Amino acid sequence: MAETVTSPFKTEGSGPIAKSSRILINQIQVLLRTSQIHDIGNVAFDRPVTNLIGALDGLFKTDTEFALRCRGEYLYIDDTRVRYDIEDMVSYELVSSIMKEKKIGSFNFQKPVSQDDLKKFAFALNSFVPPGPNQPEEEFNNILKERGIYSIWAGPLEEAEQIKLDDLADRRKMAKKTYFQAVSVTRGVMNSIKSEQPTHLKKVKRVIQGIVDIILGEEASLLGLTAIKDFDEYTYNHCVNVSILAMTIGQKLGLDKNMLTKLGIAALFHDIGKVDVPIEILNKPASFTEDEWTVVRKHPEMGVKAISKIRGLNELAASSMAVAFEHHIFYDLTGYPVTREKKMPNFFSRIVSISDQYDSMTSARVYARIPYSPDKALSLMMERSGVQLDPLLFKIFANIIGVYPIGTLVMLDTRELGLVFESNPNPEKLDRPKVILITDSSGKRVAGKTVDLSETGQAGGYRRSIIKALDPKKYRINLAEYFL
């Protein structure tokens, strides 16, 4: 059975209106693409324009006017959501993303629409740059009128849509701000500990709570920031990254806000013992000597000491000390510091250990002087899962980080759509899995040919690359059809 999506709006099934709606969306996409490559007089316009007029006639049957609307992820004809099959998916995605990009909520069509109107409309839309938040659709309508088009006009993005867009931008900004605040607070804490000054714990708690709020809302923006490793003072960024990664794992585990804050603070302080490691050693561009290693390996114990000096940690002190002490003790109880009594590191420590390994491996400045690519780091860690790393927690982590897990629906740069079928055994090419093609570049369904995305063409470049992953639930795709 294909999956269906519930919606408060009607969904038109297979009647003639539904067919015209799908042709309309499809041909608008073709028209827009044609006007990007051809002059207005080109014969390439004949087909899409004729098809569009046909679709418009079908939709004008019940009224002399209708609107093609974009709401959220869906397209509507008036208030009826247009149902679409896999064949229509590319057009559907492109038309809705163009409307969002141009900040236009609807296109209204009034009978009669001429072939000329349609062509001019396509050129106007392609070159339209929304002027700002104030009624971009009015600006577009002025352009249409200037060009003598009165049968088509644009309507505003619905308010909820507008708020959602603004909100997303605000949330991203907020994430960025919080990230850099966290880095600066960390710098402050480490410096105050180094100079034996009192630590401003309130600031630390506030900034970690800010991160928790973002993670509970939209974790992706912060995770993206942890991937930027090119900072001058890597030590502070490392602490913040490890804290974000740990809290993201915690969030997937369903920890509540309090626990997440506790975990975040413990993770932020995991390397606090490094304030006692001479900066020449920490920033050394070459490998450590045996003596230097001995110094570096003391940072867990020094961390416990440093945390014990921070006043006001209260109930956070115990977990922070445990993490500082245990984050280099592995799941199989090897690692350091070596203790007489062997016991499994605490739950938080095991989470931080994974986050710490990943961030250290993917950055140039901590231990490993040559950074691994994220997927390479992940695959190396996979080998350590169950040995150095808690296998269950690692599985959760790999899922957070994982590039394109099997079954992911992906759009390719060739405009083909495919399903990830088999991951690439080469850990450096995790983003180049094998994919079953399910539509060709025109959106037509094809009979499941498998292609390897690591295949290169004659010029040496990759033949196909993934542009983005799509949510298969949104489309009527039956995975079993391709995988069984």
Ligand SMILES: [Fe+2]
């Ligand atoms: Fe460490």
Ligand SMILES: [Fe+2]
């Ligand atoms: Fe670390």
